Amino acid sequence: MPKVTEQYREAKRDQITEAALRCFAAKGFGASMADIIAESGLSAGAIYGHFAGKAEVMQAVAVKVMGSRIEDMQNLRSRDRIPSPGEVLTRILTGLSDDVADTGLLLQVWGESVTDPSIRELVDVVFGELRASYLQLFTDWAKSERGLGDVEAIEYATRLTSVAVGLGQGYIAQSALFREFDGPAYLAMARELLPH
Numbered sequence: 001m002p003k004v005t006e007q008y009r010e011a012k013r014d015q016i017t018e019a020a021l022r023c024f025a026a027k028g029f030g031a032s033m034a035d036i037i038a039e040s041g042l043s044a045g046a047i048y049g050h051f052a053g054k055a056e057v058m059q060a061v062a063v064k065v066m067g068s069r070i071e072d073m074q075n076l077r078s079r080d081r082i083p084s085p086g087e088v089l090t091r092i093l094t095g096l097s098d099d100v101a102d103t104g105l106l107l108q109v110w111g112e113s114v115t116d117p118s119i120r121e122l123v124d125v126v127f128g129e130l131r132a133s134y135l136q137l138f139t140d141w142a143k144s145e146r147g148l149g150d151v152e153a154i155e156y157a158t159r160l161t162s163v164a165v166g167l168g169q170g171y172i173a174q175s176a177l178f179r180e181f182d183g184p185a186y187l188a189m190a191r192e193l194l195p196h
Helices: 006-030 033-041 044-048 054-077 085-099 104-114 119-144 150-176 183-193
Strands: none
Touching: 006 033, 006 054, 006 104, 033 044, 033 054, 054 085, 054 119, 085 119, 085 150, 085 183, 104 119, 104 150, 119 150, 150 183
16 A cells, blocks of 8 residues: 655645635635535545544634745745834735635634634634734844844834734724725825834
8 A cells, every 4th residue: 555645645634725715715614524525626534534623624724824924924034124014014914815815704713713712722823923923023123123122122012013913903804894995005004104
């Protein structure tokens, strides 16, 4: 019997995760495992060989989407010039909108997290990683552009991180709820309001 490589397993997990993202975008979290199985083109056994259930699939979707955003932040950090907080926020929200065509899906996750402890834990982990990445970039920026010492830069970046997360949540909520929402104008104003 041929041995299954880790690369093959990862490719199948990605296939399932992509199918789940499409299902959640189309049907919300009411999408069932049967929907995900049908969308993926794989058998139920293949799906359950990779994921124990819908909660694990949701976690994989969240990790995939936010993992790309955190990777974006690391790429921004490796540049010669440290990007301003407004540039960082714009990059993250633009990438997020590209990955998740329907930002209403994110609102659904937040709503589910209020009553479902497993989803709440997932949201806590994802936002924890996002905050840590913002904090790291904003601390570097505060040292470089504001001339702050280590302690002051971390305190400044901590306060700024809360504001950046709030602006991001506002962007996501408004883009999901209001047809007339002008995303580029919102991001332009956010860049103007944030330190630069």
